[in-house]
Amino acid sequence: xxxxxPTAAILLIGDEILSGRTRDLNAHHLAGILNGIGIDxxxxxxxxxxxxxxxxALSALDxxxxxxxxxxxxxxxxxxxxxxxxxxxxxxxxxxxxxxxPEARRMMEERWSRLGTEITPSRLRxxxxxxxxxxxxxxxSAAPGFSIGGAHVMAxxxxxxxxxxxxxxxxxxxxxxxxxxxxxxxxxxxxIAEGLRAVAADFPDLSLGSYPFREDGGFGTNLVxxxxxxxxVEQAAAAxxxxxxx
Amino acid sequence: xxxxxPTAAILLIGDEILSGRTRDLNAHHLAGILNGIGIDxxxxxxxxxxxxxxxxALSALDxxxxxxxxxxxxxxxxxxxxxxxxxxxxxxxxxxxxxxxPEARRMMEERWSRLGTEITPSRLRxxxxxxxxxxxxxxxSAAPGFSIGGAHVMAxxxxxxxxxxxxxxxxxxxxxxxxxxxxxxxxxxxxIAEGLRAVAADFPDLSLGSYPFREDGGFGTNLVxxxxxxxxVEQAAAAxxxxxxx
Numbered sequence: 475x476x477x478x479x480p481t482a483a484i485l486l487i488g489d490e491i492l493s494g495r496t497r498d499l500n501a502h503h504l505a506g507i508l509n510g511i512g513i514d515x516x517x518x519x520x521x522x523x524x525x526x527x528x529x530x531a532l533s534a535l536d537x538x539x540x541x542x543x544x545x546x547x548x549x550x551x552x553x554x555x556x557x558x559x560x561x562x563x564x565x566x567x568x569x570x571x572x573x574x575x576p577e578a579r580r581m582m583e584e585r586w587s588r589l590g591t592e593i594t595p596s597r598l599r600x601x602x603x604x605x606x607x608x609x610x611x612x613x614x615s616a617a618p619g620f621s622i623g624g625a626h627v628m629a630x631x632x633x634x635x636x637x638x639x640x641x642x643x644x645x646x647x648x649x650x651x652x653x654x655x656x657x658x659x660x661x662x663x664x665x666i667a668e669g670l671r672a673v674a675a676d677f678p679d680l681s682l683g684s685y686p687f688r689e690d691g692g693f694g695t696n697l698v699x700x701x702x703x704x705x706x707v708e709q710a711a712a713a714x715x716x717x718x719x720x
Numbered sequence: 721x722x723x724x725x726p727t728a729a730i731l732l733i734g735d736e737i738l739s740g741r742t743r744d745l746n747a748h749h750l751a752g753i754l755n756g757i758g759i760d761x762x763x764x765x766x767x768x769x770x771x772x773x774x775x776x777a778l779s780a781l782d783x784x785x786x787x788x789x790x791x792x793x794x795x796x797x798x799x800x801x802x803x804x805x806x807x808x809x810x811x812x813x814x815x816x817x818x819x820x821x822p823e824a825r826r827m828m829e830e831r832w833s834r835l836g837t838e839i840t841p842s843r844l845r846x847x848x849x850x851x852x853x854x855x856x857x858x859x860x861s862a863a864p865g866f867s868i869g870g871a872h873v874m875a876x877x878x879x880x881x882x883x884x885x886x887x888x889x890x891x892x893x894x895x896x897x898x899x900x901x902x903x904x905x906x907x908x909x910x911x912i913a914e915g916l917r918a919v920a921a922d923f924p925d926l927s928l929g930s931y932p933f934r935e936d937g938g939f940g941t942n943l944v945x946x947x948x949x950x951x952x953v954e955q956a957a958a959a960x961x962x963x964x965x966x
Contacts, residue, residue, distance in 0.1 A: 489929050492761045493900075494752030495944070496931075498744060501766075506740030515738045517773075518766035520747075523929070527763075553932065554910040596913035615939070631932050654739075664800040667842035683735055683769070685742075686799065686877050693861070698741070 475681035475700050479649030481543040482508055483517040483535040487528055487550035487560055488630055491520050500549040500635045507639065512649030516543055523551055528563035538623035539567060545646070547639075550630030552619065554596045560627060561620075565604035568622050575603035578618050585616035611641040621645075653707045654700045657714060662686065662693035669717035670697065677710045679703075721927035721946050725895030727789040728754055729763040729781040733774055733797035733806055734876055737766050746795040746881045753885065758895025762789055769797055774809035784869035785813060791892070793885075796876030798865065800842045806873060807866075811850035814869050821849035824864050831862035857887040867891075899953045900946045903960060908932065908939035915963035916943065923956040925949075 484504055490496040501518050508515045517535065521527040528551070535541045551560030565572040578601040586593055600617035603609070610619035610628060614637040619628040621642070628638040659666055663686040674682045680701040687694050697714060701707045714720075730750060736742040747764050754761045763781065767773040774797070781787045797806030811818040824847040832839055846863035849855070856865035856874060860883040865874040867888070874884040905912055909932040920928045926947035933940050943960060947953045960966075 486764075489927060490931055490944070491748075492751060492764065493946070494748060494750075494755045494761075497748040502737075502740060502743040504740075505738060509740045515740075516768060518732075518738065518764075520764035522762060553930075554913040594910065594914075597910040599913070600910065631934070633934055664840065664843040664846065667800040667845070668840075681735060684799075685736060688877070688879055698736070700739070 476679045479514040482545040483543045485548045486520040512651040529567045532567040536624040546625045653704045657697040660694045663695045722925045725760040728791040729789045731794040732766040758897040775813045778813040782870040792871045899950045903943040906940045909941045
């Protein structure tokens with residue numbers, strides 16, 4: 475699909491996904507939102523809770539430090555525990571230091587005093603933020619995420635991740651949302667491949683995806699047309715229906 | 721976690737995951753299986769149905785062509801349609817050509833003649849396999865996957881992917897499966913962080929993960945201990961229970 479939309483990557487930091495213990499929810503949630511606001515998600519990576527792996531992935535993904543895409547959204551590895559090494563890795567990747575952020579500390583202390591929660595050194599670790607970052611509010615549990623360079627660093631717990639995404643989205647520079655149209659065909663992919671290839675060649679500005687499925691023992695195919703111009707998508711859909719005698 | 725186990729990556733090829741249309745099933749399925757046979761999954765990537773993106777990802781991931789890990793399992797982008805460009809990209813990445821594979825053709829024709837399915841040029845495209853690859857059988861729909869270098873190239877349709885994984889697993893060189901033990905603590909992560917950090921420092925050969933959750937309005941934490949030696953995992957669990965007065 476031809477587009478001048480901003481590009482993005484998602485970086486999930488989490489041994490629990492790599493071990494098969496947890497099935498990703500956060501990348502799927504954010505992918506749908508980005509698609510809806512015209513930010514072109516081009517890559518997702520999952521790496522271990524490992525300093526070097528996080529630094530390398532950020533460097534490869536964020537244009538601000540020599541990587542490939544305009545923005546990177548990270549999930550996981552921030553919080554109070556020993557294996558929450560993301561903040562330190564981010565500071566390294568962006569060549570800055572890390573210290574207790576007074577505003578983050580204030581947000582967390584305000585919540586803790588309201589809830590009668592004791593302030594401990596472990597809890598205060600969650601206010602350690604790379605110098606120069608701006609905070610991403612967290613209505614769910616107070617400890618904020620943060621943005622630095624082209625990266626937006628968020629928590630892995632799904633409810634907290636969603637709360638941070640909600641705070642962050644209005645601040646992003648959106649693009650033009652794609653129009654998408656799905657045509658269901660109750661024939662196997664191989665029967666419609668030639669027609670599809672011909673229409674795809676006539677509409678190089680669109681993306682035409684073909685997603686085979688199996689239902690009640692038979693094979694079918696969902697054809698998904700995507701593009702930035704609604705009229706073009708409708709034209710391609712008409713051409714496809716014509717070609718496939720639908 | 722210290723380990724000499726073979727390492728692996730999963731590469732998902734799929735616009736439909738990046739657009740938020742589909743939530744991944746295949747990486748999650750395979751991650752659990754790899755963990756169970758001692759193959760250390762170190763990275764997952766999702767890239768678009770794009771020739772350059774696929775070649776770049778394979779080159780970065782497969783040690784056989786200069787990448788980082790011992791094996792790469794790919795899912796998606798093989799099949800009869802215009803956007804199924806994986807096989808060509810794989811041939812390029814491994815410096816080989818692509819042609820109709822006689823054995824693949826035979827497997828498919830055998831099934832088609834049994835089912836009375838017509839043999840068309842579109843269908844025969846599914847027998848295009850990089851020269852030098854070995855086939856991965858597909859009990860579900862006949863069109864095979866294939867292995868080349870350290871890569872195992874499989875379909876994206878979950879039922880077909882699973883069938884290929886089943887055929888492939890007995891051929892892999894397994895490692896020593898990790899032992900894992902989960903301790904549920906009904907306290908927020910920040911309250912147990914110090915104890916956890918101390919135990920982690922005493923057991924550098926293990927991986928200690930801390931996974932906060934929210935249930936019935938309260939916060940809790942699952943502590944996951946993983947290692948190759950069961951006795952060490954039990955020792956660390958005892959030390960943790962002691963530290964946290966469980």
